[in-house]
Amino acid sequence: MKRYIVVAVGLLLSETLMVLVSPGQRPSPSPTATATQPGNKTDNSKFDEAMPLEPIERFEGRSSLKNPRLQAAGQAEIQMTLRNWTIPNRQRIDRFPQQGFLIVQVRSGEDMVTVIDGQRQKHAIDEFFTVPSGSTMSIETGDDTVVLQTLAINSGRAPAKK
Amino acid sequence: MKHKDLSQSLPLSIVIFLMCVICLSGCRKEQEWHAFHYDSMRTSSQPKSTALSDPAKVPNLAVRWTWTAPAPGPGGNAGFRASPVVNDNIVYIGNGNGFFYALNGDTGALLWQYPSAGSPALVTQFQCNPSSYGIASSAAITDINGTDAVIFAAPDQSIGMHLGDGRLFALNAKTGAEIWKSPVIARLTGLTSGSKTEFHENIGYSAPVVFNNHVYVGIGDQCDNPIQKGRVVAVRLDTGAIDPAFSYCSTGTCGDSTRGGGVWSPVSGAGQNVYMTTGNTKSGSPTEPSPNNGLSMIKLDQNSGAIIWKFQPVPWILDGDPDWSAGATIMSTSCGKVVISTMKDGWTHALDDGPTVPGPPSRRWTFPPATIPFTPGDGTTHGDTRYMRGGAAWGDVYIAMNGGLNLTVSGVLGGYRRLHAFNVCAAEADRLRWLIDVPGTSPPNPFQRYYLGHPTVTNGIVYVGTDLGHLVVIADPSLVPAAGFRCSNPDVTNANCIASGYKFVPQPAVLKDIPLSGRMVYNEPALANGRVYIATEGNNVYMLSP
Numbered sequence: 001m002k003r004y005i006v007v008a009v010g011l012l013l014s015e016t017l018m019v020l021v022s023p024g025q026r027p028s029p030s031p032t033a034t035a036t037q038p039g040n041k042t043d044n045s046k047f048d049e050a051m052p053l054e055p056i057e058r059f060e061g062r063s064s065l066k067n068p069r070l071q072a073a074g075q076a077e078i079q080m081t082l083r084n085w086t087i088p089n090r091q092r093i094d095r096f097p098q099q100g101f102l103i104v105q106v107r108s109g110e111d112m113v114t115v116i117d118g119q120r121q122k123h124a125i126d127e128f129f130t131v132p133s134g135s136t137m138s139i140e141t142g143d144d145t146v147v148l149q150t151l152a153i154n155s156g157r158a159p160a161k162k
Numbered sequence: 163m164k165h166k167d168l169s170q171s172l173p174l175s176i177v178i179f180l181m182c183v184i185c186l187s188g189c190r191k192e193q194e195w196h197a198f199h200y201d202s203m204r205t206s207s208q209p210k211s212t213a214l215s216d217p218a219k220v221p222n223l224a225v226r227w228t229w230t231a232p233a234p235g236p237g238g239n240a241g242f243r244a245s246p247v248v249n250d251n252i253v254y255i256g257n258g259n260g261f262f263y264a265l266n267g268d269t270g271a272l273l274w275q276y277p278s279a280g281s282p283a284l285v286t287q288f289q290c291n292p293s294s295y296g297i298a299s300s301a302a303i304t305d306i307n308g309t310d311a312v313i314f315a316a317p318d319q320s321i322g323m324h325l326g327d328g329r330l331f332a333l334n335a336k337t338g339a340e341i342w343k344s345p346v347i348a349r350l351t352g353l354t355s356g357s358k359t360e361f362h363e364n365i366g367y368s369a370p371v372v373f374n375n376h377v378y379v380g381i382g383d384q385c386d387n388p389i390q391k392g393r394v395v396a397v398r399l400d401t402g403a404i405d406p407a408f409s410y411c412s413t414g415t416c417g418d419s420t421r422g423g424g425v426w427s428p429v430s431g432a433g434q435n436v437y438m439t440t441g442n443t444k445s446g447s448p449t450e451p452s453p454n455n456g457l458s459m460i461k462l463d464q465n466s467g468a469i470i471w472k473f474q475p476v477p478w479i480l481d482g483d484p485d486w487s488a489g490a491t492i493m494s495t496s497c498g499k500v501v502i503s504t505m506k507d508g509w510t511h512a513l514d515d516g517p518t519v520p521g522p523p524s525r526r527w528t529f530p531p532a533t534i535p536f537t538p539g540d541g542t543t544h545g546d547t548r549y550m551r552g553g554a555a556w557g558d559v560y561i562a563m564n565g566g567l568n569l570t571v572s573g574v575l576g577g578y579r580r581l582h583a584f585n586v587c588a589a590e591a592d593r594l595r596w597l598i599d600v601p602g603t604s605p606p607n608p609f610q611r612y613y614l615g616h617p618t619v620t621n622g623i624v625y626v627g628t629d630l631g632h633l634v635v636i637a638d639p640s641l642v643p644a645a646g647f648r649c650s651n652p653d654v655t656n657a658n659c660i661a662s663g664y665k666f667v668p669q670p671a672v673l674k675d676i677p678l679s680g681r682m683v684y685n686e687p688a689l690a691n692g693r694v695y696i697a698t699e700g701n702n703v704y705m706l707s708p
Contacts, residue, residue, distance in 0.1 A: 048356035048388065051446060056479065056538045084543065086482045088445040089386050090356060108482055108507075108545020108574070110611060124608030125547070126573040143290060143385045145445050145483030147545035 047092045047140070055083040055098075058149075062156060081152040086145060087112075093139040100154035102131035107149050111142025195248040195688035195695070198300035198369035199552055199616070202431040203492035206554035208620035212692035215621035217642045219708040220635050220673040223694070227270035229703045234259035237285040239295035241680070242697035243367070245616070247312070248690035249303040249335055253705075254312045255697055256297025260285035262314055262331070263703075264338060267693070270705060274338035276331070286317035286326025286364075288353055290385040292684065293366035293426070294326075300369040300428075302377070303335065306342075307400060310335035313372065315365040315379055317350070318343075325350045328365035330377060332402055342402030347395045348381050356388055358419075363390045366426055367487075367684070373431030374464045375399045376408070380425025380438055386483070388446045391416070392423035392456070394438060394467065410467035412440050413451035421447060423456035427489035428552070432499070434518065435470060436462040439486030439503055443478065450478040457481060457544075459490055459503055459511065461523070471523040473513055475505065475534045482545035488562070493555045497587035500526060504553060507544040508565020508574055512586055529584060529593055530567050547574040548611040552686075554619040559595060559638070560584045561617050561624055566597070567651040567664070576652060579603045579613040581626065583638070583670075594650050596639055596668040602632025602675050616686035623673070625689060627682025627696055633706065635674040644668035678704055 059082035070076040083098065084107070106112060106127045113122050115138045116131055123129065131137050133154075139146075199206040213219040234240050238259035246255045251267035260283025264273040277284065285296050292298060294317070301314035312335045317326035328348030332341040352360030368380035376396040383390040392412030396405045409416055412423020422443025430437040443456030456478075461470040476484055484507035492515070493500045499515035501523075509532060514524040528534055536542050553562030564582040565574055583595040603613040615627035622638035647666040649659035659666060680700015688695040694706040 045355060048446065052448065058539070058541075084538075086444065086545075089483075107543040108484075108547045110546070110609075125611070126575055126608055143387070144546040145386070145442070147482035147543055149543070 046090060046142075048088075048090045050093070051088050051091060053085060053087065053093065053097065055085045058082040058084060075155045077156045079154045079156045083150050083152070085148045085150065087139060087141050087148065089141050089143050089145050091139070091141045096137040096139055098150050098152050100152040101133040102137075103151040104129050104131060105149045107147040109141065109144040109146030111144045112146045113140045114138065193691045194250075194303070195246070195690040196303040197247060197371065198245055198302070198428050199489070199491070199686065200618070202371050202373045204428055204430045204489050204552060205491060205493065206552060206616065206618045206686065207556055208618070208689040211621055213708040214689050214692055214694065215623050216708075217623065217637050217673060220623060222708040223635065223674050223676060223706050225676070225678070225704055225706050227705045229265055229270040229272070231257045231259060231261070231263065231701045234296070235283055237287070238283050239289070239292070240701045241295070241699035242701065242703065243292045243295060243298040243684040243699065244300040244697070245686040246688045246695040246697055246703065247301045247303055248688055248695060249310060249312070251691065252335065253695050253703065254301050254303070254335070255703060256299070256301065256314055256316060257701070258292070258295035258297070259283060260296035260316070262297055262301070262316070264312075264335070265703060267691070267695070267705065270703065276333055276338050282319065284316035284318055286350060287319070288326060288350055288362060288384045290387060293382070294364055294384055298367050298684075299365055302370050302372045304372040304399065306332060309341065311341055313370055313377055315347070315368070315370055322346045322349065323351050325353060328363065328381070330370060330379060330397060330402060344397045344402040345404055347379065347397075347404070358388060361390065362387060367428070368425055369428040371429045371431050372399060373436065376405060378429045378431065378436055380427060380429050382424030382426040382441060386442075386445050389421045389442065390424060391421055392425045392440050394425055394429055394436065394462070396467070407465060408467045410462055412455040413443055413453070420451035422451060423454070423458070424485065426485055426487050430490045430492055431464065432492040434464050436464050437490040437492060437501055438462070439489055441485035442481050442483045444481035445483055454478055457484060457486060457505075459486065459501065459513065461501070461515070468520070470518065470520055471516060473511065473523050473525065475509065475511060475528070475536060476507065476544045477535050479538060480536055480542075480544050482543065484544040484547065487550035488552045491553055491555050491560070493560065493586060495558045495586050497558070500586055502553065502560055502586065504549050504562045504564055506547055506549050508547060508549045508569045508577055510553075510560075510562060510564050510582075510584065512560070526586070527590065527593060529564060529582070530569050531590065542570055548578055549574075551614060551616045554617045554624065556619045556622055556638070558585060558587045560586050561619060563614060568653040572653050575606055575608060578611065579606065580652065581614070581617060581624070581636070591665070594667050596644065596670050597648070597650070597652065598636060598669050600626060600628060600634050601672055602628040602630050602634050602677070604629050612681070612683035615682045615684060618687050618689055620689045625687040625694060627685050627687060627698070629681050629683050631678045631680050631682060631698060631700065633674075633676045633678055633682070633687060633694065633696060634672060637671050637673050639668040639670050642671045642673065645671045676706065678702070
């Protein structure tokens with residue numbers, strides 16, 4: 001949890017500046033990501049019937065950022081949600097349901113591919129990656145069950161003060 | 163009438179001759195390696211002192227012969243994932259090419275193979291990972307009606323739906339002639355990915371154990387595609403017929419449609435009981451089966467298969483597929499009989515063998531320490547990670563892969579190249595005896611999971627194969643002074659160790675590091691008659707001696 005907070009603070013600053021303040025620009029999900037090529041589509045026969053995703057809630061809390069610009073814009077309040085997701089083998093999740101800016105860690109599973117805004121990437125165990133707020137992420141698993149831990153950060157307007 | 167002492171009635175030379183004959187047959191047997199992990203208790207330990215247990219002689223260890231298996235035919239895959247067993251100076255092992263071989267222990271010359279050259283190989287049509295490449299299961303040596311026999315499991319396309327159902331074979335150990343072939347044990351009734359109507363069972367790595375005049379073997383699946391109902395099957399040793407009196411299924415009833423709890427690991431046997439570990443149940447199942455004996459270490463009645471106790475540290479809600487791939491090792495220790503194993507998630511659990519009548523087991527300890535069962539809020543993750551190899555038992559010491567004290571903080575990768583030795587009976591503070599990052603392994607790589615094979619031990623000298631094809635020999639610090647000391651938490655520097663609340667533990671000396679050819683991450687070194695026999699995925703069998 002501690003390392004998530006450390007990573008989150010750094011990433012959150014850039015994310016809030018890039019996404020909230022300059023909504024026209026979004027960070028790349030990964031510097032090594034490659035665009036999905038025509039003809040590189042996945043084979044539907046590799047996947048089983050979709051299973052419902054039932055995350056385990058690990059933490060949920062709110063915090064305020066001491067950033068004058070965000071405070072002035074009423075966007076200093078953030079909500080953080082830490083969840084574990086177990087995704088069986090041979091699954092394709094067309095749209096990962098967790099919303100917000102995501103910091104994701106692959107906790108287990110050898111054979112996982114994400115497609116984030118059309119960019120396809122294979123991930124390794126213990127790897128961290130981010131998903132920009134508003135992006136679409138699909139997930140494909142191979143022969144292994146995958147366990148992901150996500151820290152979702154969403155902006156939340158602070159209650160109005162009298 | 164008082165009998166005269168035999169030695170008083172026979173010339174001394176005859177007595178000495180008889181003693182030598184007895185020793186050559188009996189003592190020799192005790193130095194062999196008759197089963198995967200040495201014996202039915204799966205101790206992975208050669209108790210007899212030989213040159214392999216002499217620290218002064220081990221540095222002279224060298225390759226004496228190498229034998230390379232023929233290239234695979236159709237449907238076969240090169241490489242040994244099984245490990246050798248040894249009897250009467252003959253080495254027995256199956257290959258991914260679907261053939262089983264007997265080699266002269268002195269020379270490596272091929273004595274016989276099964277099936278014979280030109281006959282169809284023992285391979286399956288459902289191949290998705292090395293557990294289904296030809297013969298992945300190690301053999302067992304036994305006696306069937308006065309004949310030395312070797313028993314192994316393999317897929318066979320001559321029976322069932324002709325796709326490669328799993329069955330057991332018993333062969334004359336000297337000639338390779340068939341003694342019996344069991345009926346179908348692992349059913350393969352189709353090849354449709356994800357099918358819930360076909361059986362996709364697999365014997366895989368579950369080495370058969372000979373015990374109680376039966377042969378027991380575990381049933382898993384074909385890389386969880388989809389998971390099958392885990393089972394243990396017992397066949398009669400004399401005939402190979404399935405014993406209907408013995409029945410064990412991991413979920414629900416044996417006849418229902420629940421799935422999971424595959425028995426991937428070698429079944430163990432001791433006393434009146436059979437022991438085994440089981441795999442996941444959650445994958446592809448929306449609801450928890452009842453009963454759910456998945457992800458458990460289990461003690462069964464040897465005759466009926468009834469559960470005596472079950473230890474299930476990871477509840478269904480946390481089942482991220484930490485199949486229990488290492489089997490149960492039964493240790494006879496100064497604190498009693500202990501059943502111990504490392505789960506795929508990196509935790510090692512030691513249980514007191516406990517009751518012989520149904521009842522809960524008593525957990526002696528878990529390492530790294532944890533509250534059991536795990537809970538969703540405890541910060542732990544239990545996924546498809548790679549702490550999959552069995553451990554080795556030496557007195558009160560258990561040597562195995564383990565996630566280490568930094569497991570929940572630093573993730574699972576660090577421990578993949580590391581062996582831990584545990585003082586099984588000691589107090590918690592003295593649990594960790596030593597740890598070592600095994601040399602001859604690849605640098606840490608997030609895309610690589612397999613670094614070490616199964617360790618074996620002889621009187622404190624540990625043998626283990628690596629992913630780079632090295633055979634590494636390590637000495638317990640009680641035999642050879644440690645190479646140094648390191649913090650019990652591998653992430654903490656020595657300078658900060660004590661202040662951080664940890665202690666120093668020895669880093670044992672490496673007596674020998676021999677490069678061979680081919681990965682040895684599925685294999686164990688068999689320590690027989692003062693020799694090391696080990697096979698590799700490079701398709702070679704090696705004999706080494708000091």
